Amino acid sequence: MKRLSKKRLTLAVVLVMTMIISACSAGNSNDEGTGSEAPLKVNIMTMYYTAEPPGPDNVVVQEFARKTNTELNITWVSPNSYGDKVNVTLASGDIPDLMLLDDPFTAQVRTMVQQGAFWDLTPFLKDYPNLMKFPEDSWTNTKQADGNNYGIPRVRPVEGGGFPYIRKDWLDKLGLAAPTTTDELYTVLKAFVEQDPDGNGKKDTIGYAGFVDQNGMAYFSTLVNAFTHTTGDWKEVDGKLVNVNLLPEMKEALQWLNRAYNEKLIPEDLAVLKNSQAKDMLKAGRAGGFQDTVEAAWEPTEELRKSDPNADFLPLVSLNGYVNKDSGFFGMFAIPKTVPEEKMKRLLELMDYGASDEGSDLASFGIKGTHYTEENGVKTVTEQAKKDIVAQQALGQVFIKYDKYLRAYRSGMPNDMLERNKKIIDEREKVSVPDPSTGLYSETNVTAGTELRKKIQDTKTKVILGKVPMSDWDDYVNKLKSDPDMLKITEEINASYAKRQEG
Template identity: 75%
Template sequence: MKMNKKTAAVAASTLLVSSMLAACGNADKSGAAGGDGGNSGKPTDISIMTMYYTPEPPGPDNVVVKEIEKKTNTKLKITWVSPNNYADKINVTLASGDIPDLILLDDPFSAQVRGMVAQGAFWDLTPMLKDYPNLMQYPKESWDNTKQADGKNYGIPRARPTDGGGFPYLRKDWLDKLNLPIPTTTDELYTVLKAFVEKDPDGNGKNDTIGYAGFVDQNGMSYLGQLQNSFTKVNGDWKLVDGKLVNVNVLPEVKDALVWLNRAYKEKLIPEDVAVLKNTQAKDLLKGNRAGGFQDTAEAAWEPTEELRKTDPKADFIPLVSLNGYSNKDSGFFGMYAIPKSVPEAKVKQLLKFMDYGATQEGYDLASFGLKDVHYTEKDGIKTPTEQAKKDIVAQQALGQIFLKYDQYLRAYRTGMPNDVLERNKKIIDEKAKISVGDPSLGLNSDTNVKVGTELRKKIQDMKTKVIMGKEPISAWDDYVTKLKADPDLAKITAELNDAYQKRNAASK
């Protein structure tokens, strides 16, 4: 669903008019999902399967669930599943054929989902969506990137910001102490990290600081990924070169990244245990005043900052806008809510109306923050959760996984963050949005990639890790690239992805 500025303006004015009309009639009727659009008709039964990130999920008698039911004239039956086993639950549920009215597909492009879409198992929502102005406020990328192979939308994206995602952040107070500017290139970053290691930025008189706490894993570049991307200037393993997708690992830019990382490893700018370090261990280095940089979302940079400020009020991690003129653009979604074809068309429209209410400010606030002065207090636009919110399991990590008003600054704010950090994050996100580059292969299917891609990626990463750690010379990477270029599996994956890319472009026109 493409949406230019004019369309967005029309959608916004439509929303304004509909809101005014609803207010003139009955304030409780706006966004209601009931059969007559108000609260006088029989409530619509809605079954939902989704995930939760709170210690326990909300129960059916939860006060906010009851309030949502009241506002939308619905009766909800929510199946909450832990993220730890959500993929397994999805597989079983889809295979059973007993699919809830709204099901969160965490991977809209799994082989199982693709097959079911091709068989007509889910509603094509494309022609209906224009009637739901709040959902239409989701970014164009959220809709485009969740389109299936035929160019149609079979689900409502669980929308996420496209900018402000994982990217390097650095100790701003260390930069200031060492009179260094915020780096804008990987060469400048190298100079900074070297100073972080050699010039005692923490002032303890010991040579015990690490420049950048990034690490790799068996499947890919992991928390060094955005450093590699700053060389290739694309978010992911595939880059458009002369209109065709090329695997970045055969490009010279990846070799440049490996040379940079190998040098950084030799000079101890990155961890010695780069191949086995875990996320929690990396964060411990940051919070322990031992590391000067890491890769994470803009708001996540506040986590180590908050911890350090308990003993050092000047401590400050600042997210970088870009490196080498590159910043990453994310997909704009984290799964999507699909509706099975077993649901009658009339009810599909009720479900869309229900989700459209969830995309309003009122619906989003209710789901994520609960009842004002009960579950949160508000001052200067900042909502602070109360103890009652914890007791009633009111959080963005629970009901906020169903109802979401799109906020381009979702990755700017974290609870407890002072306003000056929030405003700085917003400006950084605005700057990133001007130049960010996404993954052109997102959502494209290659049967060969499904079969052998994981193993191939592991082999590629194994060689990268050996080169970074100096266990293999850079010439070994040159030899490996020669083999990759002749690899029949990679050639087939490349051909299939390019075919899918051309078909999707043609279908979207």
């Protein structure tokens, strides 16, 4: 009997130990405490800016999936064809769980929102603290016509966007201060052209490497905005939005540019110049200024410092008391209504983790010690990160936290420049001006706006190049004031504006 009792006792102990081990195994199916719950399968469509997209076995994608207990199936699309891919996907009705809508305000998206094709996330967002850290502008500017949010903004800073930057070392050499007005900027650019700032004894430098395209003022846009004192094509005047092309300030901007063109302060081929060609001029030390984000000024600076350690492109704080305030988003991730409510909430959890410090750093920089090193809060990427396609331009386009100073830093930038950029962003915040037309809708603008903008820009380009006299611009503006499409667009934009004001 005693031996039998021992056997029973031994069996009982084995059974208890088995249950404990089993429970421990279930409780540690991953180290994030998700229990034995099966991984959530998530289909995502987004764009990438790296040379090639991460593959399904990408180490960081896999690590992100492990930490969130998900299976991430990501369809990566080149930004060059992303708009077309969105149109085709939406039309097919087979919409992924999380889909980046690069333009949340197309007629197609608006119609589908009205038809109930996407989840209205407004009632749920308050439960996701990291998403709630996004700036109010990000949420306000992605609201649809009914005042609700049907997507998670691909968040971007509202400060630090594209604006002129110029060669500070050239300013110092010529004894000039950083310009704060367009008149002062003109004086600086003229000196850059005429006073041999690079010291090579030749008159071979250009003031500002801006250019236009057929759709708009392109890399002269913020310079023009400094005259109109608004961001974009619309300005509030006496409570109504007026197209900036009808304002006298636009004529002043064109006169400034025409004069700069005649005095060879800006490129002779500004109507056909490409972005890469303009950047090549900067990196070759031939141009003294350009328009880009705050941190992008480091790109030509870094290249020039290989041969000139004093080279320095300085982002300007403002001109004429103006600097642009950005919208706080670059597209949004929508969730189709075909996704059940419980899964929708899990998707919001996933995006909330992606907006945390840990999730965002993992997506953008990868695994510490493998893909980046960190010193004094500054992350430096390794060669392994490049091999593994770990970058803000890849998975960091899906999962990203809000960082006011995102546009202050680029890899390899010295700390003194980072701190200077942060101060510039802080100063811009005091005077920055938003685009009042963000998210507003005009049906006529959808059907006729593109062609109208091309005609407007064609006239502007001819005026700048001196192919037609300035009086032609006056005549054209008078025609625009009675143009049926312009009148209808203005009426519809203002109706949309009034509705938003009421909301």
